[in-house]
Amino acid sequence: MAEIINLLIDDVLPSKEDVQKFQGVKNINDTPSILIDSLELSMTLLKEKSKPIAIIEECSKADFKDIYLGEGQNAAESPLSHIIKKAEKLHLFAVTIGGEITKEINKHFDQNEFPIGSFIDSGASLTADNIVAVLESRVANQSTTLAYSPGYCGWHVSGQKKLFQFLRPDKIGITLNDSCLMTPLKSVSGVLVSGPSDIHIFDNNYSFCEECTTYSCIIRMKSITKA
Ligand code: SF4
Numbered sequence: 001m002a003e004i005i006n007l008l009i010d011d012v013l014p015s016k017e018d019v020q021k022f023q024g025v026k027n028i029n030d031t032p033s034i035l036i037d038s039l040e041l042s043m044t045l046l047k048e049k050s051k052p053i054a055i056i057e058e059c060s061k062a063d064f065k066d067i068y069l070g071e072g073q074n075a076a077e078s079p080l081s082h083i084i085k086k087a088e089k090l091h092l093f094a095v096t097i098g099g100e101i102t103k104e105i106n107k108h109f110d111q112n113e114f115p116i117g118s119f120i121d122s123g124a125s126l127t128a129d130n131i132v133a134v135l136e137s138r139v140a141n142q143s144t145t146l147a148y149s150p151g152y153c154g155w156h157v158s159g160q161k162k163l164f165q166f167l168r169p170d171k172i173g174i175t176l177n178d179s180c181l182m183t184p185l186k187s188v189s190g191v192l193v194s195g196p197s198d199i200h201i202f203d204n205n206y207s208f209c210e211e212c213t214t215y216s217c218i219i220r221m222k223s224i225t226k227a
Helices: 016-022 033-049 061-069 079-086 100-110 114-140 157-167 207-211 216-226
Strands: 003-006 053-058 089-096 144-148 187-195
Touching (some): 016 033, 033 100, 033 114, 053 114, 053 157, 061 079, 061 089, 061 157, 061 187, 079 187, 089 114, 089 157, 114 144, 114 187, 157 187
Antiparallel strands (some): 003 053, 144 187
16 A cells, blocks of 8 residues: 655755755855855755655565566666566655745746756755655665666656556656656656665666766665665
């Protein structure tokens, strides 16, 4: 049965430093004071307008096999298809910080207040990621738990359809459009995979890795090996 979790914004709000680092600022002491003022305002608005909420449900490997297959558009080989086989527990999840924050971001871009819009946008993405991290810790229970999402690393974005059919994130206000994009925009969905840490370690030499712009798997794998 799905569980709906309301979170406190203070538990998932990123720091000002994290927002700046997310934007590629190397030395935050070099940030001009006018931008610091914009950042302060952005953090206040982010806190006011975000409504963090999550839905989570345990899922059997047999059910996930069908969900992962989705519309049959996944890469022939992917890290997740191998990781799942060695997993101990799976939970489907979806998280959002609501639609008000998107309106706030758009409002500032429309008013040519680019720094504020950009800071809130980055902060909102980090807040959603922080909710996922809370869920990872919540289900970990001595295992190493990481989230994997449709649209990344060989799991085709159309996989969202079956994931949504099973989990019903509409219960917390998240819907899917025909292109499999979520509304509200600042939402994340996927599967939390729990098991021994080494199941999350893999060689990132899949065909789709040639087009990767983030190589985020490296950071994730490093975080496991350091833990
Ligand atoms: S290199 Fe990029 S696409 Fe390949 S597994 Fe890592 S994050 Fe995914």
